Amino acid sequence: MNKEVLLVEDDPMIARTLAMSLPYRGFSVSTVQTLKEGLQSSVDRRFDIVLIDIQLPDGSGHELCRSLKEASPETPILMITARTDEKSAVHSLTLGADDHIRKPFGLDELTARMSRLLRETPAATVPISFHELTIDVARRRTQINGNEISLGRREFDILVLLARRQGEVVTRAEILDLFPDSMETFDRTVDSHLSHLRKKIRSVVGERIRIHPVYGVGYRLEGEAGIS
16 A cells, blocks of 8 residues: 655645656655645645655745644654755754755655655554553554543544653643644634543543643643552
8 A cells, every 4th residue: 555645845846746756656645835735734634754845835844844743743754955054954853854855856765765764653553651541643542441432633633742742741832733724713722622632531530640731831641640
């Protein structure tokens, strides 16, 4: 089965060439041209790897890289750039990019880099465990003490973010980055999803696993002392 690729590239020639060529190398390509479209595409479906041009018509590819990595740390990101300066490459890696490639590039080099990143990405297959909670990110399933609980897409994404940072405070801004299409309704969106998520967890384990609000900052996933 072909690997699913999201290509965020506003150069029509590059986008068309890769969309036509990569399927012969084992990749199915979905192409968009803007930062906004890239964010929306990542919300609508899951991709195995994302390719992002640094210079996009409506913003920086670096911004998109940061948002996608916060929402889905296990998805590898390869940045595409026409810049030759080391500073740009370092900035990409600092924001979470897994690799970068400079234009012009050959198809062999690109597919070799993509294949390496996919081989080196184990997180999507490793469940997240926190006390009685187990999250299968790849299958988007959540269990507490072996019993599956049904979560909405947004609730699941919030829980994954909190569980990956278990014990640490996750800011409201970081949670908002999971919802690029809901900028105007920040408080209502975040609070509503967190409220539903809390109730579902509480109905199974009471207060043994809690999403604790940190006033003025964000939220932290906590477990009752002594639970392992």
